[in-house]
Amino acid sequence: MSQSAEHDRISLSPPHMSGRELTLVHEAFDSNWIAPAGPHIAAFEREFSRVVNARNAVALASGTAALHLALVALGIGYGDEVWVSTLTFVASVNPIFYVGAQPVFIDSEHSSWNLDPELLAESLEARARKTGKLPKALIVVHLFGQSADMNPILVACDRFGVEVIEDAAEALGADYKERAVGTLGRLGAYSFNGNKIITTGGGGMLVSGDEALINHVRKLAAQARDDAPHYQHSEIGFTYRLSNILAAIGRGQLASLEDRVQARRQNFEHYAQELSGVPGIEFMPEAPWGRHTRWLTCITVDPARFGTDREGVRVALARENIEARPVWKPMHLQPAFSAYETIGGSVAEDLFLRGLCLPSGSTLTYAERQRIIDVIRHAAA
Numbered sequence: 156m157s158q159s160a161e162h163d164r165i166s167l168s169p170p171h172m173s174g175r176e177l178t179l180v181h182e183a184f185d186s187n188w189i190a191p192a193g194p195h196i197a198a199f200e201r202e203f204s205r206v207v208n209a210r211n212a213v214a215l216a217s218g219t220a221a222l223h224l225a226l227v228a229l230g231i232g233y234g235d236e237v238w239v240s241t242l243t244f245v246a247s248v249n250p251i252f253y254v255g256a257q258p259v260f261i262d263s264e265h266s267s268w269n270l271d272p273e274l275l276a277e278s279l280e281a282r283a284r285k286t287g288k289l290p291k292a293l294i295v296v297h298l299f300g301q302s303a304d305m306n307p308i309l310v311a312c313d314r315f316g317v318e319v320i321e322d323a324a325e326a327l328g329a330d331y332k333e334r335a336v337g338t339l340g341r342l343g344a345y346s347f348n349g350n351k352i353i354t355t356g357g358g359g360m361l362v363s364g365d366e367a368l369i370n371h372v373r374k375l376a377a378q379a380r381d382d383a384p385h386y387q388h389s390e391i392g393f394t395y396r397l398s399n400i401l402a403a404i405g406r407g408q409l410a411s412l413e414d415r416v417q418a419r420r421q422n423f424e425h426y427a428q429e430l431s432g433v434p435g436i437e438f439m440p441e442a443p444w445g446r447h448t449r450w451l452t453c454i455t456v457d458p459a460r461f462g463t464d465r466e467g468v469r470v471a472l473a474r475e476n477i478e479a480r481p482v483w484k485p486m487h488l489q490p491a492f493s494a495y496e497t498i499g500g501s502v503a504e505d506l507f508l509r510g511l512c513l514p515s516g517s518t519l520t521y522a523e524r525q526r527i528i529d530v531i532r533h534a535a536a
C-alpha cells in the first residue's frame with residue numbers, strides 16, 4: 156500500500172450511490188417536478204411500503220420531522236409524558252419538546268443495547284399503582300441496526316394504553332421475528348440522512364397500518380391545507396414534505412438496500428473474525444429475534460484487559476485519519492435534558508463509557524478494514 160493510500164481518510168458511514176439515482180434525478184428535471192410534489196414521491200412511498208411491508212407511508216423532510224409528526228398526529232402535547240430510550244441520538248428526543256411534552260428516559264438492556272422491556276413493564280406498573288400518571292407514548296429506538304425486543308414492549312404498552320412509535324432511523328433492513336422494524340408499533344419513523352444505510356441527502360419516512368393517521372400526517376406536512384380551492388387551514392401545519400428530486404435519489408438507493416445490508420454485515424464479520432479474540436474487546440451482541448444490519452459495527456473496550464480505553468482506541472484511529480465515534484452519549488446525561496426523569500441508566504452509561512462505533516460504510520474495502528484492525532490491535536501499545 157502506498158503512503159498516501161495509507162492515509163486516505165476513512166469515514167464512519169459515507170453515502171454510497173449506485174448510479175441509478177442520477178438517471179431518476181434526470182427524470183425529475185426533464186418533467187420539471189422540482190418541488191415537494193411530483194411522481195417520484197408517490198413512487199418512493201409505494202416502493203418503500205413494499206420493502207418493509209407497511210400499509211401506508213409518507214415521505215418527509217427528515218427522520219426528525221417523521222417523529223415530530225408522529226407525536227402531533229397522536230395528539231400528544233402540553234403536559235403529556237413520552238417515554239424514550241436513553242441510549243440514542245438526540246433526534247429521538249427533540250420532537251418530544253417540539254410538541255411541549257416531557258421525556259422520561261429508559262435504560263437499555265446489555266443483551267441488545269436497546270430499551271429494557273422488563274424495566275419498562277415494571278416501571279409502567281409502578282406508575283399506574285403509585286400516581287396513575289402514565290405516558291401517552293413510548294418512542295422505542297432500534298439502535299445501530301438492531302431491533303429492540305418488541306413483543307414484551309408492545310404487550311406492556313398495550314396493557315397501559317401507551318402508543319408505540321418506533322424510531323427505526325438506524326435500522327432500515329433489520330427485522331424482528333421476520334417483520335421489518337418500524338412496522339410493529341402504531342407508527343414507525345425512518346431517516347435518509349447522509350450517514351444512514353440509504354440516503355437521499357436528507358429525508359425521512361413515516362409508516363403506519365392506520366391509513367387515516369398517515370393521511371393526516373400528509374396534510375400536516377403540507378401546511379395543513381384543507382380540501383378547498385381557496386387557501387383554508389383548520390389546524391396548524393408544517394412544511395415537512397420531501398422534495399421530488401430527493402425522492403428520486405431515494406428510489407435509486409432503495410433498490411440497493413439488500414446489497415447495502417450484506418456489505419455492512421460483511422464489515423462486521425471481518426472485524427469480528429480479527430478482533431473478537433483480543434482480550435478486552437467485545438462486539439455489540441446480536442439478539443436472537445431478528446437480523447441486525449450492522450449499520451454500525453460497535454465494540455466495547457475494557458481498559459483493564461485491553462490496555463487502553465475507548466478514547467485511547469478512538470484517538471489512535473483518528474491519528475491515522477480513521478473516523479470512529481463513541482457510542483451515543485445517553486440522553487439523561489445531556490446537559491439540555493438534566494431536569495428530566497430517568498429510569499435506570501447505568502447500562503447505557505456503561506455502554507457509552509466503553510463503546511466505540513467503527514467505520515462501517517458499505518464502500519469499505521477489505522484493505523481498509525485490515526488497516527483499521529491493525530491500528531486497533533496496536534492501540535494499547
Ligand SMILES: *Cc1c(COP(=O)(O)O)cnc(C)c1O
Nearest residue numbers: 217218219244246247324346348
Ligand atoms: C438519524 C437519526 C434520526 C433522525 O435523523 P434525521 O437526521 O432527522 O433524518 C432519529 N433517530 C435516530 C436514532 C437517528 O440515528
